[in-house]
Amino acid sequence: xxxxxxxxxxxxxxxxxxxxxxxxxxxxxxxxxxxxxxxxxxxxxxxxxxxxxxxxxxxxxxxxxxxxxxxxxxxxxxxxxxxxxxxxxxxxxxxxxxxxxxxxxxxxxxxxxxxxxxxxxxxxxxxxxxxxxxxxxxxxxxxxxxxxxxxxxxxxxxxxxxxxxxxxxxxxxxxxxxxxxxxxxxxxxxxxxxxxxxxxxxxxxxxxxxxxxxxxxxxxxxxxxxxxxxxxxxxxxxxxxxxxxxxxxxxxxxxxxxxxxxxxxxxxxxxxxxxxxxxxxxxxxxxxxxxxxxxxxxxxxxxxxxxxxxxxxxxxxxxxxxxxxxxxxxxxxxxxxxxxxxxxxxxxxxxxxxxxxxxxxxxxxxxxxxxxxxxxxxxxxxxxxxxxxxxxxxxxxxxxxxxxxxxxxxxxxxxxxxxxxxxxxxxxxxxxxxxxxxxxxxxxxxxxxxxxxxxxxxxxxxxxxxxxxxxxxxxx
Amino acid sequence: xxxxxxxxxxxxxxxxxxxxxxxxxxxxxxxxxxxxxxxxxxxxxxxxxxxxxxxxxxxxxxxxxxxxxxxxxxxxxxxxxxxxxxxxxxxxxxxxxxxxxxxxxxxxxxxxxxxxxxxxxxxxxxxxxxxxxxxxxxxxxxxxxxxxxxxxxxxxxxxxxxxxxxxxxxxxxxxxxxxxxxxxxxxxxxxxxxxxxxxxxxxxxxxxxxxxxxxxxxxxxxxxxxxxxxxxxxxxxxxxxxxxxxxxxxxxxxxxxxxxxxxxxxxxxxxxxxxxxxxxxxxxxxxxxxxxxxxxxxxxxxxxxxxxxxxxxxxxxxxxxxxxxxxxxxxxxxxxxxxxxxxxxxxxxxxxxxxxxxxxxxxxxxxxxxxxxxxxxxxxxxxxxxxxxxxxxxxxxxxxxxxxxxxxxxxxxxxxxxxxxxxxxxxxxxxxxxxxxxxxxxxxxxxxxxxxxxxxxxxxxxxxxxxxxxxxxxx
Numbered sequence: 046x047x048x049x050x051x052x053x054x055x056x057x058x059x060x061x062x063x064x065x066x067x068x069x070x071x072x073x074x075x076x077x078x079x080x081x082x083x084x085x086x087x088x089x090x091x092x093x094x095x096x097x098x099x100x101x102x103x104x105x106x107x108x109x110x111x112x113x114x115x116x117x118x119x120x121x122x123x124x125x126x127x128x129x130x131x132x133x134x135x136x137x138x139x140x141x142x143x144x145x146x147x148x149x150x151x152x153x154x155x156x157x158x159x160x161x162x163x164x165x166x167x168x169x170x171x172x173x174x175x176x177x178x179x180x181x182x183x184x185x186x187x188x189x190x191x192x193x194x195x196x197x198x199x200x201x202x203x204x205x206x207x208x209x210x211x212x213x214x215x216x217x218x219x220x221x222x223x224x225x226x227x228x229x230x231x232x233x234x235x236x237x238x239x240x241x242x243x244x245x246x247x248x249x250x251x252x253x254x255x256x257x258x259x260x261x262x263x264x265x266x267x268x269x270x271x272x273x274x275x276x277x278x279x280x281x282x283x284x285x286x287x288x289x290x291x292x293x294x295x296x297x298x299x300x301x302x303x304x305x306x307x308x309x310x311x312x313x314x315x316x317x318x319x320x321x322x323x324x325x326x327x328x329x330x331x332x333x334x335x336x337x338x339x340x341x342x343x344x345x346x347x348x349x350x351x352x353x354x355x356x357x358x359x360x361x362x363x364x365x366x367x368x369x370x371x372x373x374x375x376x377x378x379x380x381x382x383x384x385x386x387x388x389x390x391x392x393x394x395x396x397x398x399x400x401x402x403x404x405x406x407x408x409x410x411x412x413x414x415x416x417x418x419x420x421x422x423x424x425x426x427x428x429x430x431x432x433x434x435x436x437x438x439x440x441x442x443x444x445x446x447x448x449x450x451x452x453x454x455x456x457x458x459x460x461x462x463x464x465x466x467x468x469x470x471x472x473x474x475x476x477x478x479x480x481x482x483x484x485x486x487x488x489x490x491x492x493x494x495x496x497x498x499x500x501x502x503x504x505x506x507x508x509x510x511x512x513x514x515x516x517x518x519x520x521x
Numbered sequence: 522x523x524x525x526x527x528x529x530x531x532x533x534x535x536x537x538x539x540x541x542x543x544x545x546x547x548x549x550x551x552x553x554x555x556x557x558x559x560x561x562x563x564x565x566x567x568x569x570x571x572x573x574x575x576x577x578x579x580x581x582x583x584x585x586x587x588x589x590x591x592x593x594x595x596x597x598x599x600x601x602x603x604x605x606x607x608x609x610x611x612x613x614x615x616x617x618x619x620x621x622x623x624x625x626x627x628x629x630x631x632x633x634x635x636x637x638x639x640x641x642x643x644x645x646x647x648x649x650x651x652x653x654x655x656x657x658x659x660x661x662x663x664x665x666x667x668x669x670x671x672x673x674x675x676x677x678x679x680x681x682x683x684x685x686x687x688x689x690x691x692x693x694x695x696x697x698x699x700x701x702x703x704x705x706x707x708x709x710x711x712x713x714x715x716x717x718x719x720x721x722x723x724x725x726x727x728x729x730x731x732x733x734x735x736x737x738x739x740x741x742x743x744x745x746x747x748x749x750x751x752x753x754x755x756x757x758x759x760x761x762x763x764x765x766x767x768x769x770x771x772x773x774x775x776x777x778x779x780x781x782x783x784x785x786x787x788x789x790x791x792x793x794x795x796x797x798x799x800x801x802x803x804x805x806x807x808x809x810x811x812x813x814x815x816x817x818x819x820x821x822x823x824x825x826x827x828x829x830x831x832x833x834x835x836x837x838x839x840x841x842x843x844x845x846x847x848x849x850x851x852x853x854x855x856x857x858x859x860x861x862x863x864x865x866x867x868x869x870x871x872x873x874x875x876x877x878x879x880x881x882x883x884x885x886x887x888x889x890x891x892x893x894x895x896x897x898x899x900x901x902x903x904x905x906x907x908x909x910x911x912x913x914x915x916x917x918x919x920x921x922x923x924x925x926x927x928x929x930x931x932x933x934x935x936x937x938x939x940x941x942x943x944x945x946x947x948x949x950x951x952x953x954x955x956x957x958x959x960x961x962x963x964x965x966x967x968x969x970x971x972x973x974x975x976x977x978x979x980x981x982x983x984x985x986x987x988x989x990x991x992x993x994x995x996x
């Protein structure tokens with residue numbers, strides 16, 4: 046597939062591919078090589094990617110509910126990462142507060158270490174109940190060579206609680222993906238295993254790579270608990286610092302987001318021998334499989350079947366009703382990473398087919414999973430930029446676009462129904478019951494009368510000559 | 522009445538009211554038809570502001586980034602910026618490109634103007650203006666980026682070949698950091714007066730656009746580059762925010778001999794009068810009947826609502842220019858701006874606010890370098906009836922059960938505030954209504970024959986109860 050918008054940008058061709066006959070990859074440059082991914086963005090291509098800081102502060106570290114979330118840098122990084130991602134918890138300190146060492150020009154010239162130390166001490170004094178201070182490094186403080194690790198150590202000695210320093214400067218890596226890795230490594234190194242609790246952990250698990258977006262955990266935690274399992278920690282939705290400290294005790298790690306959190310599962314496997322399984326907690330088939338795989342590990346197969354049967358009976362009538370209304374619709378999924386392949390099966394259960402799948406920061410393993418599941422003729426695109434998304438929406442005309450808030454208004458301006466997959470419209474979407482929410486939102490998006498209105502009544506833009514100065518030329 | 526000025530002393534900022542410079546430049550650039558922004562820095566420096574603007578304006582917001590990486594911190598970001606300029610030019614053919622810097626590109630010391638010159642030397646067919654604006658996050662705040670952008674416009678775009686006495690008959694208006702609805706209201710005022718405005722800049726439609734099929738290549742609206750070129754030939758420049766555009770207005774005066782009028786943001790009766798009087802003074806046009814009617818309607822609204830608003834204690838936070846304008850209306854409504862908090866470290870402004878509040882006969886604490894945590898602590902110590910500021914005030918509002926009247930940027934948890942106006946006579950009327958209704962919702966449960974029946978004292982209030990003999994008793 047040749048993109049008109051890429052006529053002057055030939056380097057984008059290797060990031061675009063169609064699934065050919067027999068599962069082959071037909072790449073945009075004419076070769077059969079696999080789609081290029083996880084490489085630097087073409088400058089000025091209007092990418093949707095964010096930075097390493099965003100991946101670390103926004104995704105992995107931010108959901109920890111009782112840590113002071115302190116940005117070491119200038120104000121903007123802290124302001125923009127404050128409270129917009131609905132990684133909820135049973136308390137809301139982490140959503141309500143953002144802390145920043147507020148670097149100004151003088152600090153940039155003379156160094157910000159003193160101000161960082163003072164900031165940590167003051168933040169802790171204002172909120173003495175917080176269990177740790179998470180410090181996120183930014184571009185400017187990294188460039189001037191502030192030794193944040195050392196400051197964190199000093200601060201830890203003074204305030205007597207963990208000060209976790211994340212080296213997540215925005216310029217590192219090619220996307221927010223590296224920020225996830227930094228977040229995993231740092232939490233693992235500094236917190237996991239720092240407390241050795243007594244007790245029986247033989248039937249316990251961690252849920253790794255779920256961030257409790259709009260309370261997703263309410264849709265699946267009770268299912269694992271119904272198997273008789275105890276959840277020690279979530280990484281990192283609705284998690285406390287104390288949970289993270291003892292997460293190494295779990296008998297099994299259940300890895301949901303396999304892009305942002307496999308790292309910690311691997312590290313735990315290596316250091317503590319904790320096995321892990323990969324699961325998808327969205328959709329009927331996948332959720333059931335997740336419960337079966339988990340149950341098989343603990344020898345609880347019979348109970349899993351009971352739980353699955355009970356839940357499926359509850360939701361199946363709803364799903365069937367929605368499937369009738371959604372049958373045959375073609376979907377463009379564009380998500381950060383794994384959701385682009387997590388949801389292909391879920392959409393099929395609702396009678397829909399993924400006709401384009403794209404990710405912002407997916408790696409080869411993500412794209413392999415996408416290729417395996419999509420049908421022949423479907424388009425796959427890595428790190429798509431605004432004109433490419435616009436071209437897909439106008440030329441391929443999917444019935445539905447599932448993406449994030451930034452892309453929402455582009456879809457709307459082009460008259461394409463849209464569901465927010467990043468932070469959900471009216472979630473949670475996970476588990477069995479969440480799927481009913483997802484189906485309802487898709488149904489609402491597709492069948493709202495507004496689309497008929499647009500198609501029947503919208504007109505071309507009027508000539509623009511008089512708008513710029515706000516004066517309709519009545520006197521001329 | 523004595524007001525006081527305090528400087529917050531904490532090193533750590535907790536819940537800041539301000540964001541950083543690039544978003545200001547990006548916003549201002551949206552007011553130029555067909556202009557595209559390239560943000561020279563990490564990808565997050567473009568993506569975060571885009572996300573923030575999309576949540577406020579509910580529009581697609583598109584900004585390019587040079588996607589700097591680790592390697593560029595060693596070798597410099599020149600190749601990335603050259604590539605970005607090439608790609609943006611070839612793919613979009615914009616009418617203008619604005620390159621704004623970041624902490625990263627400033628700290629590694631990239632010479633952006635020199636890189637732009639190199640690009641233009643290699644590509645003689647590129648005749649559009651390419652502007653460089655300095656916007657590192659560690660200097661000032663989001664308004665600094667907007668202001669720096671306006672200065673660059675004033676320095677670089679206007680036509681210097683101006684014959685003596687040559688004029689385009691227009692008035693340069695620099696609205697500052699306002700909403701699309703505000704710009705439309707200001708346009709209305711000029712239109713009613715029969716005047717032509719040249720808007721520097723105008724995102725009233727680009728960031729509050731309609732649905733058209735097919736979607737136009739560039740969003741409709743915005744001031745054109747050609748108009749900006751002729752802005753040196755305008756009759757005068759009016760800047761409606763001192764810190765966002767005030768300096769640019771002075772550049773117009775110094776360089777192009779266009780007289781500068783730097784006013785307080787026109788919120789409330791007196792501030793709007795000052796704006797309208799300035800227009801009259803510049804042009805000899807008279808106040809039209811229609812504006813007289815609007816003005817009288819504002820006075821009518823103030824008198825209709827005064828029994829509900831007089832004496833209420835209000836906490837205000839936000840950018841200096843917005844606060845300065847708001848205080849005017851708050852005082853006209855008989856309310857006391859108990860706390861006026863800004864993140865800016867701007868002592869002259871603070872001192873002016875002390876004077877202004879004393880002149881207005883209200884007692885305020887003006888807090889500089891402040892953050893919302895500080896405001897929250899103040900409110901816990903001595904409560905207020907109402908909070909006025911942007912969406913981030915909601916955490917205080919929820920915790921203390923105080924209503925929040927949303928003004929400023931960002932308003933991300935409500936719909937359509939970007940379409941509203943708080944400037945001009947109409948904007949003031951709307952804000953008076955909104956504030957009064959908010960007080961109604963808080964105080965009253967039943968309405969009987971147009972009289973609100975209060976259900977006891979809910980929360981703090983400083984409304985003096987006037988006794989029959991004229992004495993006032995404070996609760």
